[in-house]
Amino acid sequence: MTFGSQFLRYPDLFPARIGGEVWGEREVWIDLPGGPYAFTGLSERQELAMRARYGDYLREPAPDFVATRVFRAQQSDFLEVDTRGWEYSLDVEHEAGAILIAGMNLMARLELQARQAGAVWTSEDREEYVIGVVENFFRPLLAYRVAERGALVLHSSAVVLDGGAYVFVGRSGAGKSTVARLALERGHAILSDDLNVLSPAGSGWNVARLPFAGEYPDHGRGETVPVAAIYELEKGATHALSPTTPAASFAALLRCAPYVNGDPYRVSRLEESISAVVRDVPCSRLTFSLDPGFWPIIEERAILR
Amino acid sequence: MNSLLKRCPDVRFRRLGDESVVVKQSAGEVFVLNGIGGRVLELADGTVDIPRMVDRLEAEFDAARDVIAVDVERFARELEQAGLIESLPESGP
Amino acid sequence: MTLRDVVSRTWRDNLLFSVLIELTYRCNLDCFFCYNDLAARGKALRLDDYLRILDELAELQVLDVTLSGGEPLAHPDFFAIGAAAKERGFVIRLKSNGHALRGEVARRLRDEVDPFVVEVSLHGACASTHDRQTRVPGSFDRLLANLAELKQLGLRVKINSTLTLWNETEVERMYTIADSLGMPLKFDPAVTPRDDGDETPLNVAPTAGGVRALYTTQFERSRKLGERILDPRRSAEDADLVEVDGKHCGAGSAAVAIDPFGNVYPCVAWRVPVGNVHEQSLGAIWSSSVELDAVRAQVVGVRSALEKEGPVGNLMSFCPGLASRRTGRPDEVTPDMRERGQTLLDVMSEYSTVVTRVAGDD
Numbered sequence: 001m002t003f004g005s006q007f008l009r010y011p012d013l014f015p016a017r018i019g020g021e022v023w024g025e026r027e028v029w030i031d032l033p034g035g036p037y038a039f040t041g042l043s044e045r046q047e048l049a050m051r052a053r054y055g056d057y058l059r060e061p062a063p064d065f066v067a068t069r070v071f072r073a074q075q076s077d078f079l080e081v082d083t084r085g086w087e088y089s090l091d092v093e094h095e096a097g098a099i100l101i102a103g104m105n106l107m108a109r110l111e112l113q114a115r116q117a118g119a120v121w122t123s124e125d126r127e128e129y130v131i132g133v134v135e136n137f138f139r140p141l142l143a144y145r146v147a148e149r150g151a152l153v154l155h156s157s158a159v160v161l162d163g164g165a166y167v168f169v170g171r172s173g174a175g176k177s178t179v180a181r182l183a184l185e186r187g188h189a190i191l192s193d194d195l196n197v198l199s200p201a202g203s204g205w206n207v208a209r210l211p212f213a214g215e216y217p218d219h220g221r222g223e224t225v226p227v228a229a230i231y232e233l234e235k236g237a238t239h240a241l242s243p244t245t246p247a248a249s250f251a252a253l254l255r256c257a258p259y260v261n262g263d264p265y266r267v268s269r270l271e272e273s274i275s276a277v278v279r280d281v282p283c284s285r286l287t288f289s290l291d292p293g294f295w296p297i298i299e300e301r302a303i304l305r
Numbered sequence: 306m307n308s309l310l311k312r313c314p315d316v317r318f319r320r321l322g323d324e325s326v327v328v329k330q331s332a333g334e335v336f337v338l339n340g341i342g343g344r345v346l347e348l349a350d351g352t353v354d355i356p357r358m359v360d361r362l363e364a365e366f367d368a369a370r371d372v373i374a375v376d377v378e379r380f381a382r383e384l385e386q387a388g389l390i391e392s393l394p395e396s397g398p
Numbered sequence: 399m400t401l402r403d404v405v406s407r408t409w410r411d412n413l414l415f416s417v418l419i420e421l422t423y424r425c426n427l428d429c430f431f432c433y434n435d436l437a438a439r440g441k442a443l444r445l446d447d448y449l450r451i452l453d454e455l456a457e458l459q460v461l462d463v464t465l466s467g468g469e470p471l472a473h474p475d476f477f478a479i480g481a482a483a484k485e486r487g488f489v490i491r492l493k494s495n496g497h498a499l500r501g502e503v504a505r506r507l508r509d510e511v512d513p514f515v516v517e518v519s520l521h522g523a524c525a526s527t528h529d530r531q532t533r534v535p536g537s538f539d540r541l542l543a544n545l546a547e548l549k550q551l552g553l554r555v556k557i558n559s560t561l562t563l564w565n566e567t568e569v570e571r572m573y574t575i576a577d578s579l580g581m582p583l584k585f586d587p588a589v590t591p592r593d594d595g596d597e598t599p600l601n602v603a604p605t606a607g608g609v610r611a612l613y614t615t616q617f618e619r620s621r622k623l624g625e626r627i628l629d630p631r632r633s634a635e636d637a638d639l640v641e642v643d644g645k646h647c648g649a650g651s652a653a654v655a656i657d658p659f660g661n662v663y664p665c666v667a668w669r670v671p672v673g674n675v676h677e678q679s680l681g682a683i684w685s686s687s688v689e690l691d692a693v694r695a696q697v698v699g700v701r702s703a704l705e706k707e708g709p710v711g712n713l714m715s716f717c718p719g720l721a722s723r724r725t726g727r728p729d730e731v732t733p734d735m736r737e738r739g740q741t742l743l744d745v746m747s748e749y750s751t752v753v754t755r756v757a758g759d760d
Binding site: 012013018025076077 | 474
Binding site: 317318319320321322324326328330333335337 | 400401403404407408411413415459460461487488489512514515554
C-alpha cells in the first residue's frame with residue numbers, strides 16, 4: 001500500500017512543502033519539552049480549542065520556537081474511514097529531511113533539516129475534533145524534538161514515590177494503565193499513564209508527564225521528578241521482580257519510544273539516549289497479575305533508595 | 306438546409322468587440338469570425354434552424370433580409386466545414 | 399483578421415482576454431527555484447468565490463483561463479472549479495507539475511475539466527537532475543510515465559522547462575525526451591527571483607555558455623525542420639513582435655493573474671497588486687483600478703527603454719514584471735538580460751544567414 005492511501009483520496013497530491021492557505025491568523029504558543037511550540041494559521045475556533053486544551057502549558061511568544069502552520073484542507077481531500085472494529089494508527093513515512101504523516105482528516109509534514117518546522121493540513125476546525133487532529137501531529141513532533149536533544153518520549157506510566165519516579169513500560173495491554181489506577185487508589189501521585197518524557201539530568205534522568213491522551217490527561221501541569229527505576233511490565237500469575245540484561249532493557253525501552261524508533265534516518269540518536277538510560281537507571285522486569293499485590297516490592301525499594 | 310444547427314462540443318468562443326475568437330479544442334485551431342459569422346456560431350445551440358437565425362439577425366443588423374440570409378447560409382456552411390457546428394435533423398413533425 | 403490582430407486589439411482596447419488563477423500554494427513537489435511566496439497571507443478564496451469569479455470572467459468575454467498554483471490539482475476543489483470553468487466555455491490551460499496526473503486524476507481531468515492544454519515542467523533529462531530540482535525522489539520517472547499516460551488519454555501536453563545551471567548540459571537530451579513523446583518543449587532561459595523578492599533561485603541561473611548552447615540547439619533544430627529563422631538585423635517587425643500603441647506586452651491590458659487570496663496582478667510575473675476580488679468585482683478592478691492604469695502606462699514606457707537597447711532590446715524577452723522585482727523599475731534592463739539578448743542576437747545572426755540561403759528566402 002502506498003503511503004497515505006488508507007486516508008487520502010489522492011496520496012499523489014500529498015504536500016511536499018510547507019505551503020497552502022491557512023485557516024486564519026490566530027496563534028497559540030505552548031511550553032512543552034523540546035519547545036516552545038507555536039501553532040499558527042489557526043481559525044478562531046481552533047485557537048479557542050487549543051487554549052482550552054493546553055491551558056496550563058500556554059505561554060507568551062518566545063524568540064526561539066518550533067513553528068507549525070495549520071492549513072485548510074477539505075473533507076474531499078480525505079477518504080471516509082469505516083472505524084468499526086478498527087484500531088486507529090497513523091500512516092507515517094520517513095524521509096531523509098522530513099516525516100510525513102497521514103491520518104483521519106490530517107496530512108502533516110515535519111521538516112527536520114535546516115529550519116525545523118511543521119505543517120498540518122486539516123479539514124477540521126470543530127472543537128471536539130481539532131484537538132485530536134493536532135495531537136496526532138504534536139506527539140510525533142515532540143518525540144522528534146526531544147530525541148534530537150538527547151531525551152526521549154516513552155510510552156509509559158510514571159508513579160511518584162518519596163520524591164522518586166518509577167516508570168513502567170511494556171507492550172500495549174501489559175498493564176501500564178492498571179498500574180496508574182492502582183497507584184492512585186493507594187494514594188501515590190502519577191505523572192502520565194500514556195506518554196512521559198525522560199531527559200538527562202546530571203548523572204541521572206528526570207521524567208515529566210506530557211499532557212496528551214491517556215486515562216488521566218487532565219492532571220494539571222506536571223512536575224519534573226528524578227527517575228528512581230524503570231520496570232518492564234509483564235503479565236503473570238504472581239508478583240516478582242527479576243533482573244534483566246542491559247540488552248533486554250535497551251530493547252524494551254526502544255520498543256516503547258514511539259515515532260522515532262521506527263525512523264531509519266534518526267533512530268541512532270535515540271539509541272544513544274536509551275543506552276545512557278540503561279546505564280544510569282536501574283532497570284528490571286516486573287511480573288504482575290494486574291492487582292495491587294506488587295506495591296510492597298516497589299515501595300520497599302523506594303524506601304531503601 | 307432546414308435542419309437545426311448546433312455548435313460542436315469542442316468549440317470555445319468569446320466575443321471581442323464585433324468579432325468572435327473561436328477555438329476548436331480537439332484540433333487546436335483558432336478562428337476569428339466577423340459579426341454575423343460569430344452570431345451564427347453563438348446562436349447555434351441546437352434549437353435554431355437557418356430561417357429562424359435569419360429572423361433574429363435581421364433585427365440586429367442593418368441589412369436587407371435576403372442579404373443576411375445569403376450570409377447566414379454561407380457562414381453556416383463554412384462553419385460546418387470547419388467542424389465548428391453540425392446540423393441536426395429537425396425535431397418535431 | 400488574424401489571431402495576431404486579435405491579440406493586438408485586446409492590448410490596444412484593454413480587453414480582458416486571459417486570466418491566470420493561482421488556485422493554491424499547496425504543492426506535491428518542492429522545487430528549489432519555485433517563485434511562489436509561501437509566506438503570503440490573506441483570506442483564501444473558496445469554491446463559491448471561484449464560481450462567482452468564473453461567472454464574471456465569462457461575462458467579461460474572457461476566453462483563456464489558466465489554472466496554476468502551487469499545484470492546482472492540490473486545491474481540494476480543483477475538479478469542481480475546473481468543471482465550472484469548462485461549463486462556462488473557457489479555453490482552459492492547466493499548469494501542473496504532472497506528478498499526480500495519472501490514473502483516476504488524469505481521467506477525471508480529461509472527462510470533467512477537458513483542458514485545451516496541460517503544461518508540465520521537466521527539469522532535466524535524468525532523474526538525478528530533475529529530482530534535485532523537485533526535491534522529491536522518483537518524480538522524474540513518475541513524470542515520464544505520466545506523460546505517456548496523458549498522451550494515451552488524448553490530452554494535449556506541452557512541456558516547459560527553465561534553463562538552469564543544473565540542466566544546461568542536458569538540453570539536447572531533454573529535446574530527445576520531448577520528441578519521443580511527441581510533445582513540444584519550451585525553455586525559459588531565465589531563472590526568476592521568488593515573488594517575495596528572495597533571490598536564492600538565481601543561484602542556479604544558467605551560465606552564459608549554457609544560454610548560448612540552448613539557443614544554438616534550438617536554431618539547429620529549426621534548421622533541420624526547415625523552419626524560417628528571422629534575421630534580427632532587419633526591423634523589429636521582422637522579429638515577429640506583437641506591438642500595439644507602443645505596448646510591450648499584454649500585462650494588465652489583456653491579462654491579469656489572481657492569487658489564492660484574491661489579489662489581482664497585471665501578470666503572474668508582475669506582483670504589484672491592482673485590487674482584490676474579495677473587495678471588488680474583477681470588472682470594477684478592470685475598469686477603475688488606478689494601479690492598473692499605471693501598469694498600462696508603464697508597458698508603453700518599456701518600449702522606449704528597449705528601443706535604446708537597439709536590436710538586442712527586442713531579443714532579451716524583457717519582462718517588466720521581472721524587472722520590477724529585480725530592480726524596482728518595470729523598465730530597467732539588467733546586465734544579464736542585456737547579455738542574454740546579445741547572445742540570442744549573435745546565435746540568430748549565424749543561423750539566419752544560413753537559413754536565408756538554404757531556404758532561398760530573401
